[in-house]
Amino acid sequence: MNPIFKNPITDAESQYFWQAANEKKLYLKTCNNCQKPHYHPRTHCPFCFSTNTQWIEAKGTATIYSLSTMRRVETPYTIAYVELHEGPKILTNIVNSTPEQLQIGQAVNLTFQPSENGQLIPAFEP
Amino acid sequence: MSINGIAYIMGAYEHPTRKAPDKTIAQLHAECAAGALADAGLTLSDVDGYFCAGDAPGMGPVSMIDYMGLNVRHIDSTELGGASYMAHISHAAQAIATGKCSVALITLAGKPRTSPHQPPRTTTPEYSYESPYGTTVVNSYGMCAARHMYEFGTTSEQLAWIKVAASHHAQHNPNAMLQNLVTVEDVINSPMISDPLHRLDCCIVSDGGGALIVTSAEIAKQINRPKVKIIGAGEANKGQNGGMLDLTYSAGQKSGKIAFAEAGIKPSDIKYASIYDSFTITVLIQLEDLGFCAKGDGGKFVMDGNLISGVGKLPFNTDGGGLCNNHPANRGGMTKIIEAVRQLRGEAHPKVQVKNCDLAIAHGTGGMLGHRHASATLILERES
Numbered sequence: 020m021n022p023i024f025k026n027p028i029t030d031a032e033s034q035y036f037w038q039a040a041n042e043k044k045l046y047l048k049t050c051n052n053c054q055k056p057h058y059h060p061r062t063h064c065p066f067c068f069s070t071n072t073q074w075i076e077a078k079g080t081a082t083i084y085s086l087s088t089m090r091r092v093e094t095p096y097t098i099a100y101v102e103l104h105e106g107p108k109i110l111t112n113i114v115n116s117t118p119e120q121l122q123i124g125q126a127v128n129l130t131f132q133p134s135e136n137g138q139l140i141p142a143f144e145p
Numbered sequence: 146m147s148i149n150g151i152a153y154i155m156g157a158y159e160h161p162t163r164k165a166p167d168k169t170i171a172q173l174h175a176e177c178a179a180g181a182l183a184d185a186g187l188t189l190s191d192v193d194g195y196f197c198a199g200d201a202p203g204m205g206p207v208s209m210i211d212y213m214g215l216n217v218r219h220i221d222s223t224e225l226g227g228a229s230y231m232a233h234i235s236h237a238a239q240a241i242a243t244g245k246c247s248v249a250l251i252t253l254a255g256k257p258r259t260s261p262h263q264p265p266r267t268t269t270p271e272y273s274y275e276s277p278y279g280t281t282v283v284n285s286y287g288m289c290a291a292r293h294m295y296e297f298g299t300t301s302e303q304l305a306w307i308k309v310a311a312s313h314h315a316q317h318n319p320n321a322m323l324q325n326l327v328t329v330e331d332v333i334n335s336p337m338i339s340d341p342l343h344r345l346d347c348c349i350v351s352d353g354g355g356a357l358i359v360t361s362a363e364i365a366k367q368i369n370r371p372k373v374k375i376i377g378a379g380e381a382n383k384g385q386n387g388g389m390l391d392l393t394y395s396a397g398q399k400s401g402k403i404a405f406a407e408a409g410i411k412p413s414d415i416k417y418a419s420i421y422d423s424f425t426i427t428v429l430i431q432l433e434d435l436g437f438c439a440k441g442d443g444g445k446f447v448m449d450g451n452l453i454s455g456v457g458k459l460p461f462n463t464d465g466g467g468l469c470n471n472h473p474a475n476r477g478g479m480t481k482i483i484e485a486v487r488q489l490r491g492e493a494h495p496k497v498q499v500k501n502c503d504l505a506i507a508h509g510t511g512g513m514l515g516h517r518h519a520s521a522t523l524i525l526e527r528e529s
């Protein structure tokens with residue numbers, strides 16, 4: 020029971036992220052000034068406003084911070100924040116599972132699912 | 146310098162419609178403006194400051210000032226979603242304090258019930274990263290509720306008490322969209338929308354609007370209406386914080402502290418609370434954040450009718466709130482202020498009127514608690 024992912028709208032800041040996703044890589048950014056990683060990635064570090072930010076690849080392991088399964092749609096889907104090994108919590112979907120199999124604190128791993136136009140979308144699975 | 150005691154809410158009007166297929170949004174704004182002016186005994190030509198937010202059609206104040214035939218010298222279109230109108234009251238007091246205007250008109254109107262389709266804002270910076278995942282308002286708040294339950298043991302039954310209290314009040318409001326009393330069982334047996342929020346944990350979708358008039362002390366003296374003094378206000382924002390997020394609290398923690406400090410009172414002094422109620426969990430988190438109970442104790446606080454007027458310690462949303470009465474433009478801030486004004490004037494429905502209601506809070510949230518939002522808090526006092 021997986022959702023049909025909508026195509027992301029890419030822009031100048033997110034283009035690299037989505038190209039990397041097509042190579043099955045989840046990128047976030049870290050700041051070379053304050054050394055803190057952040058998500059979603061942006062040119063200006065949200066912690067110190069430095070533009071000395073660089074892309075880093077996430078290891079792909081995470082734990083579920085919170086989740087909610089949307090029931091009032093044809094194909095129910097589970098939205099979640101997962102806490103990455105690197106620290107930031109990211110908005111995602113939990114796939115390849117039923118809602119009853121999922122709980123806060125559970126370990127999940129990175130996977131990729133195609134959107135309507137074939138763009139690979141980062142998601143997580145138990 | 147402070148806005149405490151500078152300005153007064155002297156006019157308030159809630160549009161009675163809940164479904165308006167035959168009216169335009171601009172027309173509803175104008176009808177609300179006329180209603181609030183009549184309530185204050187003022188006319189359109191007395192208005193020299195105009196405030197509206199993102200619900201106003203076209204280019205906001207530029208369109209609405211021309212449409213209504215206003216002639217003003219101060220304009221503010223601060224957009225904080227459902228919290229905009231608390232901020233407008235505060236900004237109007239600031240403008241009055243600095244002589245920029247003396248009669249401020251604030252309007253809100255919208256028709257999400259009969260014209261529900263709003264295009265997504267695709268240029269927001271997070272859109273690229275969030276749009277594939279099916280973000281909706283209800284699953285954003287669902288994640289907040291799930292985390293609150295996980296950390297503090299909050300239950301669906303406790304959340305249901307918030308809706309039960311709102312329904313107790315709405316039964317006395319002939320304009321309320323939902324006037325039926327509901328029980329805790331009704332709420333938890335209603336269909337699950339997005340875990341753990343049931344249908345009856347969610348606010349209604351209604352057409353409608355409202356307006357407020359804020360004046361200087363000098364003009365307030367000339368108006369033959371009870372005086373509602375603005376004594377404190379606060380604004381704050383909270384978002385994902387670069388991924389270092391915590392879903393268990395809102396920006397109300399900050400905006401509430403600022404407002405209470407300015408008013409020089411504490412939460413236990415408050416006799417009536419208007420609390421934004423997009424969902425039951427919204428109320429619970431904000432009550433904690435505003436200091437009515439400790440963080441994590443919201444579930445116990447709202448149980449057993451503690452929010453029901455005449456029954457509990459903190460009567461809330463005595464018009465039925467967004468959960469039962471009205472949620473025009475999907476922005477609940479305006480109606481929260483209007484009911485607080487009714488309570489302070491002693492003009493709430495007799496069945497829900499709080500005795501000796503001299504201090505009230507109206508608190509709003511705009512945006513989504515689970516993603517990014519602004520909070521704005523107002524503290525109001527009846528001047529005898």
